[in-house]
Amino acid sequence: xxxxxxxxxxxxxxxxxxxxxxxxxxxxxxxxxxxxxxxxxxxxxxxxxxxxxxxxxxxxxxxxxxxxxxxxxxxxxxxxxxxxxxxxxxxxxxxxxxxxxxxxxxxxxxxxxxxxxxxxxxxxxxxxxxxxxxxxxxxxxxxxxxxxxxxxxxxxxxxxxxxxxxxxxxxxxxxxxxxxxxxxxxxxxxxxxxxxxxxxxxxxxxxxxxxxxxxxxxxxxxxxxxxxxxxxxxxxxxxxxxxxxxxxxxxxxxxxxxxxxxxxxx
Numbered sequence: 001x002x003x004x005x006x007x008x009x010x011x012x013x014x015x016x017x018x019x020x021x022x023x024x025x026x027x028x029x030x031x032x033x034x035x036x037x038x039x040x041x042x043x044x045x046x047x048x049x050x051x052x053x054x055x056x057x058x059x060x061x062x063x064x065x066x067x068x069x070x071x072x073x074x075x076x077x078x079x080x081x082x083x084x085x086x087x088x089x090x091x092x093x094x095x096x097x098x099x100x101x102x103x104x105x106x107x108x109x110x111x112x113x114x115x116x117x118x119x120x121x122x123x124x125x126x127x128x129x130x131x132x133x134x135x136x137x138x139x140x141x142x143x144x145x146x147x148x149x150x151x152x153x154x155x156x157x158x159x160x161x162x163x164x165x166x167x168x169x170x171x172x173x174x175x176x177x178x179x180x181x182x183x184x185x186x187x188x189x190x191x192x193x194x195x196x197x198x199x200x201x202x203x204x205x206x207x208x209x210x211x212x213x214x215x216x217x218x219x220x221x222x223x224x225x226x227x228x229x230x231x232x233x234x235x236x237x238x239x240x241x242x243x244x245x246x247x248x249x250x251x252x253x254x255x256x257x258x259x260x261x262x263x264x265x266x
Contacts, residue, residue: 011229011230012204014230015204015230015231015235016232018231018235019232019233019234022234022238023234026071026072026234029071031071032071033064033069033071034069036091036092037070037089037090037091037092039089039113039114057085057086057087058086058120058122058123058124058254059086059087059089059115059118059120060080060086060088060123060124060125060126060250061089061091061110061123061125061126062077062088062090062091062125062126062127062131063090063091063107063125063126063128063131063132063134063135064090064091064092064093064128064129064131065127065128065129065130065131066129066130066172066173066176067095068095068129069092070090070091070092072237073090073128075237075238075243076243076246077090079240079244079246079247080243080246080247080250083247084247084250086124086250087118089114091107091110093106093107093134097172098170098171098172099171099172099175100130100134100182101137104135104137104138104141104144105138105142107134107135107138107144108138108142108144108147111123111125111138111144111147111148115147121147122146122147122149123148123149124148124149124150124151124152124250124253125150125151126152126153126154126246127151127152127153127154127156128153128154128155128236129154130156130157130172130176131156132151132152132153132154132158132199133156133157133158133176133182135148135153136151136153136156136186136197137182140190140193140221141185141186144195145194145195146194148195149195149196149253150195150196150197150249150253151195151197151198152197152198152199152200152246152249152250153197153198153200153214153216154237154242155201155202155207155214155236156199156214157176157213157214158186158213158215158217159178159212159213159217160179160180161176161178161208161213162177162178162209162210163209178213186218187218190218190221191220192220193220193221193222195221195222196222196223196224197216197223198223198224198226198249199223199224199225199226200228200246201214201226201227201228202214202227202228202229202230202232202233202236203227203229203230204230204231204232205232205236206232206233207232224249226245226249228241228242228245
């Protein structure tokens with residue numbers, strides 16, 4: 001027990017140092033993500049000439065957290081693009097956003113536009129922190145489950161977080177508190193929800209209080225919670241091991257969707 005108590009502060013110190021380094025790097029990159037990403041229209045090859053992997057390459061949408069922007073996903077985007085033919089897009093929402101519900105409606109419009117532009121019926125979404133909560137609200141409360149195949153969340157306060165009481169002056173922070181109307185809506189039944197959820201949570205995430213709030217616990221949702229050890233909140237979208245886990249989650253979601261389609265055809 002004494003050894004465990006000795007190791008925990010050391011791990012926390014390492015995680016804190018990494019968080020500071022990541023924050024410094026992100027502050028440098030932050031201005032590059034202030035402007036919205038320009039949509040990329042992809043030329044779709046005829047089905048007869050399409051590679052099998054391309055046929056299943058639904059777009060992946062990356063959604064940032066509170067007072068952040070798409071620059072947080074520079075490394076993750078590169079990791080996802082290098083290992084798959086899937087198109088990857090980053091969405092910005094305004095730092096002045098004051099309501100998760102309104103942000104979820106805006107996300108829905110973006111998803112519809114991406115599907116129309118890409119010719120795909122569905123997308124995958126990866127959301128960091130607040131971005132994951134916005135995406136979950138869209139899926140669970142606004143009918144987005146017919147558009148979102150897999151939703152991956154990174155350090156998202158699914159049950160609300162009690163961190164930084166003074167930040168509660170911001171309306172959207174109050175919506176991330178335990179017991180808020182938004183959190184209570186997400187506790188409501190969601191029968192027949194078709195989206196698969198994968199939630200990554202860290203045992204040293206100091207923004208999630210308690211850390212288990214980043215886990216999804218809902219009887220109607222197909223959810224997998226993945227514990228990550230030794231890193232903090234800011235490291236989740238940039239850590240190579242997490243990126244590998246995200247790729248695996250998206251690929252297994254694609255395989256499950258393919259098996260389901262084959263079964264329905266049979």
